[in-house]
Amino acid sequence: MNRKLGDISFYGIVLILSLATLAILIVIIAYVMRQGLPHISWEFLSQSPEHMGREGGILPIIVGTVFVTLLALAIATPIGVGAAVFFAEYSKEGRVVQVIRTFTEVLAGIPSIIFGLFGFAFFVVFMQMGWSILSGGLSLSLMILPTIIRSTEESLKTVPLSYREGSLSLGATKWETTVKVVLPCCRKGILTGLILGIGRAVGETAVLYLTIGGSIRIPTSLFDPARTMSMHMYMMTAEGISREKSFATAALLIVIILIVNSIANFISNRMKGAQ
Numbered sequence: 381m382n383r384k385l386g387d388i389s390f391y392g393i394v395l396i397l398s399l400a401t402l403a404i405l406i407v408i409i410a411y412v413m414r415q416g417l418p419h420i421s422w423e424f425l426s427q428s429p430e431h432m433g434r435e436g437g438i439l440p441i442i443v444g445t446v447f448v449t450l451l452a453l454a455i456a457t458p459i460g461v462g463a464a465v466f467f468a469e470y471s472k473e474g475r476v477v478q479v480i481r482t483f484t485e486v487l488a489g490i491p492s493i494i495f496g497l498f499g500f501a502f503f504v505v506f507m508q509m510g511w512s513i514l515s516g517g518l519s520l521s522l523m524i525l526p527t528i529i530r531s532t533e534e535s536l537k538t539v540p541l542s543y544r545e546g547s548l549s550l551g552a553t554k555w556e557t558t559v560k561v562v563l564p565c566c567r568k569g570i571l572t573g574l575i576l577g578i579g580r581a582v583g584e585t586a587v588l589y590l591t592i593g594g595s596i597r598i599p600t601s602l603f604d605p606a607r608t609m610s611m612h613m614y615m616m617t618a619e620g621i622s623r624e625k626s627f628a629t630a631a632l633l634i635v636i637i638l639i640v641n642s643i644a645n646f647i648s649n650r651m652k653g654a655q
Contacts (some may be wrong), residue, residue, distance in 0.1 A: 391478045409634060416631025419624045425632075429596045433612065434622045438629055444606030447599060448582045448592060451517030452524060456577060459521075461570060466540045467529075469558050470538035480481040480626065488526035495523045496590035504516030504591055511593030514602040519591045520584060524577040531576060535569020536562060579637060609633045 427437030447452025463484075471477045509515045539562050547557040561571075585608075594615065595603025607615075609629050616626040 398586040416627035419628035446610040452520035455521035458527045464532035493586040499591040511605045516592030530572040531573030535566035539565045
């Protein structure tokens with residue numbers, strides 16, 4: 381009886397905490413949407429900022445956000461997935477692997493401003509890339525790399541050992557087994573890691589504040605400075621330029637993230653159905 385009462389109490393506490401968390405999230409999103417949506421218009425989406433962002437739109441800001449996010453994912457995804465495959469499929473537990481894994485976990489907990497300082501010192505100054513999309517994308521890829529590695533590795537561990545043994549028994553090599561059997565089984569987990577990486581990249585400010593420059597012009601190459609939506613919100617709010625434009629940018633950013641998650645869930649469900 382006491383055990384059953386304890387289970388019910390624990391379930392009730394967890395339920396209350398979950399509902400409280402959901403309620404807080406809904407309140408935050410609703411408040412931002414209420415303040416920002418009325419100020420979103422076609423002119424806001426298609427025009428360039430004027431008077432430091434007090435007037436005009438955020439078209440160059442959107443372009444800069446897309447460029448730096450895609451560049452960071454293009455760099456971090458193959459490295460992250462490759463590292464996860466090495467850890468899960470090829471490496472043997474030993475001191476070297478434990479050290480590498482420990483450093484990867486430590487990397488995931490480093491504050492983003494540290495990545496920004498490193499990116500500024502190494503990419504902007506030492507490599508002489510200047511404040512540019514390339515410097516920001518490289519710095520951002522280092523920050524999201526641990527997220528992709530961890531998510532992919534955990535997904536690889538869920539693939540049953542019998543799948544690998546069956547493939548090897550049919551004459552397939554280790555590489556063929558990994559590419560044609562193991563990786564297709566955990567596509568959803570890899571996609572989840574990419575979604576988390578996109579979410580962190582799109583919402584990051586500190587790393588890009590020190591590496592990308594903050595220009596409000598439309599970038600035409602990877603060596604041009606730019607500004608992302610999260611940076612734009614911060615600078616507009618911190619400098620007191622326009623509260624309305626800041627909330628409109630925040631609302632648009634939430635809408636973009638919701639769209640990206642919806643598309644990813646749709647793709648994931650299609651993959652699951654195809655299997």
